[in-house]
Amino acid sequence: MAQQKVAFIGTGPDPDTPDWGTSAAMSYHHADAYAALENCSLVACADLVRDHAEAFADRFGIDRHDVYEDYMEMLRAVEPDIVSVCTPVPTHADIVIDCTESDALRAIHCEKPMADTFGDCRRMVSACADNDIQLTFNHQRRFSETYLEARRRITEGEIGTIERVEIGGKNLFDFGSHLIDVCNGLNDGRRPEWALCQVDYSVENVRYGSHNENQALAMWEYENGVHALLSTGDGTAAFDSLVRVRGTEGVLDLWPSGEHDLRVHRDGETTPEAVDCENDTRPIFGAIADVVSSLDGGTTPVLDAEDVLTANEIIFGCWESVRRRARVEFPLEIEDNPLQSMVESGALTPRSAEE
Template sequence: MSNYRVAFIGTGPDPGDQNWGTSAAMAYRHAAAYDDLDDCSLVGCADLVRENAAAFADRFDLPASSVFEDYVEMLEAVEPDVVSVCTPVPTHADIVVDCAESGIPAAIHCEKPMADTWGDCRRMTETCDRADVQLTFNHQRRFSGAYRKAYDLIEDGFIGDPRRFEVGGQNLFDFGSHLIDICNGINAECEAEWALCQVDYREENVRYGSHNENQALALWRYENGVHAILSSGVGHESVRCYVRVRGTKGTVELWPDEGPELRVRQTGEEEFEAYDVEEPYETMLHGAVREVVDCLESGETPDIGAENVLTANEIIYGCWESARRRGRVEFPLDIADNPLDAMVEAEDLTPRPAESDAGD
């Protein structure tokens, strides 16, 4: 069994100052997961704020010599096999590309969302592919008990053939990337054919450095004929579930607003059957990190690998592009920018500052 040297870029402040949407201290969560593995050793960390990196090193018993402000210096000094990138979204692409082109790490595990432009999503993927570097993203919900049980039930034909996904969440990008990824996993990683979407963005909603709409209504069709409809923001109330899968013989609900994390009803049944699959958040993240290391060892393709995550991000950027074009968008997507950012910059969307009165 190999011993993998692991380093971290973007430690952030101590988890005691955790603020979802600004700094979720994900490096600490990643590090705890690697630290639990017998085949991993933590060897270095880098953060623009040296005090943050030093606090991280102290938490995980790393020597002062393993603390850096410059991640390039860290790569050269500690020569990690695996790098976890936990910085704000707009910085992901350049950091991942720098790491891959350094020729040092064999694997890069990056926080989601992937990148803040469609062009950068492709650039990260293509660069790591050329450099033969395993690139994964932290879509940890794939390792939840609810998803694994739902996936097995659907694979076994419990609800027949999936026909439609109904998705409800806070937004398309920051949180929605998890949910779209779940749909793609259940739908055998099938690519989408087209997307149609409209968005509302009246109050600034910047999460981890990137704009997110306040509300969206989106529809897309997969190449196998399965459709998906997503309602975000206050529209989540119309779905009342993170992911609902409607099949020819029944329905699966993942993370409904009320009740268990998973419930299933076959056609003709009046009541849902609940499954007890509740587990700590850390269990999901540990599963993602375990997959990073296992696939690096075996050479197998990770479920949370870049190609699968790229499919989910094409849907997201395609939805925003549909709002920009005011029409249906066909895939493959032929843009490089971020349509939501571009609409804000062009003042086609004019969100007022978040600290102002939300009003009506």
């Protein structure tokens, strides 16, 4: 098993006092997961705020000599095998593409969402493919015990054949990217065929540098006939679980409201089965382990960029439906971010959250 040198771009401030929506200091969670692997060495970090990078280095035993403000200087000096990118969303694409200039780099693991335009999402995937660099994104819920148990039960036919998935969460982009990706995984990675959506964006909601709607109602259809229905809004989503899977013989809820992780209601049973999944607090450990083992074994990682791209295509497709005021057919052929473009053009005029 080869020893992998790991470096970090974007360390963020103190992780013990995260500023949700601005910086969640995800690099610390990435580093904890790499440090748990015997074949990974944490060798360098870079952040525009040197104090942040030095605090990160001190936490993980990185020499101060290997602390940088310029990530390209770090790549040239250290030549890491793996880089974790944990910066604001609008910076992802340029950083990832810059990283492909490193001859030594073998893998990039980037925080989600992918990028703030669909064109940038595709550019990242293409650049890494052209340079034979493994690109993954941290949709870590695919490694939660809840997801894995739900997938096992669906595969074994506990609720029959999937007919519809339902999503209830805060928003489409920042939070919803996780949940849409989960639904894609539960539906065996099937491609979407069309999407239809409406949003309310009356109060500015910028998270990690990107706009997010206040409420949305959307639906789309997968190529195998499974439909998806999504309702977003902080405290106003229509469903009482983050993901609900409706089958021909029952219903399965992932992360329902209440104390349990999973709820299974089979047809003919009066009381649903409540399931608590063990070790469901740090799925990032499984995500990072898969990134590294795929690199060693030459296999396709679960969080492969091509699969993650589908979740982002659905998100941007939903917002494009709002812009066109019509159903959108896939594959999606736009370059921009429709929600952001509607704000910039004046078609949407969210007032400041401070007003």
